[in-house]
Amino acid sequence: xxxxxxxxLKNGVLDPQGKAIQQTLNGMGFNEVKDVRQGKYFDxxxxxxxxxxxxxxxxxxxxxxxxxxxxxxxxxx
Amino acid sequence: xxxxxxxxLKNGVLDPQGKAIQQTLNGMGFNEVKDVRQGKYFDxxxxxxxxxxxxxxxxxxxxxxxxxxxxxxxxxx
Numbered sequence: 001x002x003x004x005x006x007x008x009l010k011n012g013v014l015d016p017q018g019k020a021i022q023q024t025l026n027g028m029g030f031n032e033v034k035d036v037r038q039g040k041y042f043d044x045x046x047x048x049x050x051x052x053x054x055x056x057x058x059x060x061x062x063x064x065x066x067x068x069x070x071x072x073x074x075x076x077x
Numbered sequence: 078x079x080x081x082x083x084x085x086l087k088n089g090v091l092d093p094q095g096k097a098i099q100q101t102l103n104g105m106g107f108n109e110v111k112d113v114r115q116g117k118y119f120d121x122x123x124x125x126x127x128x129x130x131x132x133x134x135x136x137x138x139x140x141x142x143x144x145x146x147x148x149x150x151x152x153x154x
Contacts, residue, residue: 006083006118021119021143030138032124039118041083042098047109061107066098 003046003058004077007067008039042066080123080135081154084144085116119143 009015015037022036044061048054055076067074086092092114099113121138125131132153144151 024142025138033121034124035122037120041116041118043114044110045112047111061102065101
């Protein structure tokens, strides 16, 4: 089954990439854009039919590799 | 209001970054991981209270800047 994950920067952590996108959008005429934060998205295909077990495995992967918990939060969808 | 977007590679487009993550996860003992695809996530704070209007603006941003429609798909959450 496929599990989706979103990894985002914690509030308060500077996001220069998001800032650059925001400024570019403003420059293109999208003046209503106040802020942009960029994050990462993962689509993991896992050999496990039980959703609870799959999600618990993915949670372990997030903690060990996919997210840097010092500056990032993750959400399993 | 805040609008969330996910940008993913289209099916069939090679994803070497996702492949590297998959191999690393396998190497860490997560042998049940069959495939990983990586994408981008954007959280856009837009000065617009009407959800339909905000989403239509964001749709325009995706087409013009945030997604490369030749190789990527986007989804407004």
